[in-house]
Amino acid sequence: MTLRVDVNVSGGVSAGEPLALAHAARVAPLLAERQAGQGERAIADLSFANLWLFRRAHDYRFCDGPWPLIRGRAYDGQRHAIPLFPLGEAPPSVLRALLAPGECFFPLAEAQALALPPARFAFSASRDDADYLYRAQAFVDYAGAGLHNKRNLLKQCLAAHRLHHAPYTPQHQPLALQILRDWLQEKGKQAGEADDLPCQEALQHAPALGLEGFISWADGEPAGFVLAEPLQSGVCVLRFAKALARFKGLSQALFSHFAQNYPLQFGRPLDWLNFEQDMGLPNFRRTKLSYQPQALLHKLRAVPR
Structure with a gap:
């Protein structure tokens, strides 16, 4: 071009x-x-x-x-x-x-x-624009204050399902796209709604865009994936996370696996996770607050006087 x-x-x-x-x-x-x-x-x-x-x-x-x-x-x-x-x-x-x-x-x-x-x-x-910032260690086993529900969901998922994880590569794209389609169906969304198109492009261009993460199977079935981007040393932004709801607690399991295995798999430290903004959507806000953020990162607008 x-x-x-x-x-x-x-x-x-x-x-x-x-x-x-x-x-x-x-x-x-x-x-x-x-x-x-x-x-x-x-x-x-x-x-x-x-x-x-x-x-x-x-x-x-x-x-x-x-x-x-x-x-x-x-x-x-x-x-x-x-x-x-x-x-x-x-x-x-x-x-x-x-x-x-x-x-x-x-x-x-x-x-x-x-x-x-x-x-x-x-x-x-x-407030709708503010990023949610968390200590990565809190996701390993959800041992922190206010995270007992997440800890219970993680335990339930690990007890009920046989999970397998692998670093995401472009070879996994067809499986990840099927997960994305199933996720949209569970949410009652049509193709192209929510973040469908950006997520598809992220899966296709992950290496070129610097996105890293894992794809996961539950009981042998493709069930979820996480794609994140290193933003600064020790800091990753969670760009896309899809977990099929029929595997209860899978979201918590995916986050836990990512926080625990990212440094070893990708050779970089992981101290902080940024979950981006909630865009003022009530469900997003409740979910992100439920993980007990350490801070909200406000983004300023500057208008000429």
């Missing part, structure tokens, strides 16, 4: 071009620079894999140039720009010129927002 130079639209604001896999070589290092040093406070959104997989939902468009950014639309409809440069290096006049009317800079970690002059930008955060 040949990348073109962006043309400007009204007001000199670049419309960019739809985010594509061909942009990875340019965009991924810029995102990594923005996340450097954030540790477990790094927000889940800022990886090329995440942005590309959810490009349809957010209408992401890459705008290259001396001040590169990605334009998109948040789940609540807010138009925004993701800066791919250090905000503190751009003059205030440039920052304002980069934003189209009604746009904001988003999502910003707190450390990134500090680079913007508060006299020129107003900041806000939505």
